[in-house]
Amino acid sequence: MALELPVPKTLLTHGHWTMDRFKMSKSRGNVADPFSAMSLWSTDAIRMYLMTKGGNSSSDADYSEAEIEKFYKKELAGQMGNLLARVTGKKLVKKLKGRTELLWTMPERFEEEDTELVGLLKELPGGFFFHLFTFSTSFS
Numbered sequence: 001m002a003l004e005l006p007v008p009k010t011l012l013t014h015g016h017w018t019m020d021r022f023k024m025s026k027s028r029g030n031v032a033d034p035f036s037a038m039s040l041w042s043t044d045a046i047r048m049y050l051m052t053k054g055g056n057s058s059s060d061a062d063y064s065e066a067e068i069e070k071f072y073k074k075e076l077a078g079q080m081g082n083l084l085a086r087v088t089g090k091k092l093v094k095k096l097k098g099r100t101e102l103l104w105t106m107p108e109r110f111e112e113e114d115t116e117l118v119g120l121l122k123e124l125p126g127g128f129f130f131h132l133f134t135f136s137t138s139f140s
Contacts, residue, residue, distance in 0.1 A: 015059045016060045017063050018063065019031065019062075019064070021064075037065070037068065041072050045072055046068070048076065049072075052071075052075075
């Protein structure tokens with residue numbers, strides 16, 4: 001208002017991060033050290049934890065080293081590691097050797113459900129950019 005700019009019509013807010021279910025506070029001494037966490041579990045593991053467990057605009061999210069360790073072992077090492085082991089296993093790679101055209105070609109015909117899904121996927125980028133543009137212009 002001091003710059004005589006129009007006041008925003010929309011406010012984007014978010015929940016708070018807590019530490020082991022308590023509000024983070026320097027005086028309490030329960031703040032997260034992102035550099036320590038990234039060096040312990042890796043930058044990508046922390047990013048994935050924050051994206052999946054990070055709450056949303058209406059609820060708080062909890063940062064807990066015990067939860068990060070559990071997430072790392074179960075989700076990343078367990079499930080993602082299992083998926084990676086399955087898709088890069090010797091049997092599967094052996095079956096696919098020399099047959100790469102199956103990986104990159106579209107089928108000649110689709111079932112009705114497939115046609116609908118392909119149509120929705122083709123519309124997705126345009127819809128995303130429309131909503132992104134609409135949202136960003138609502139601030140001006």
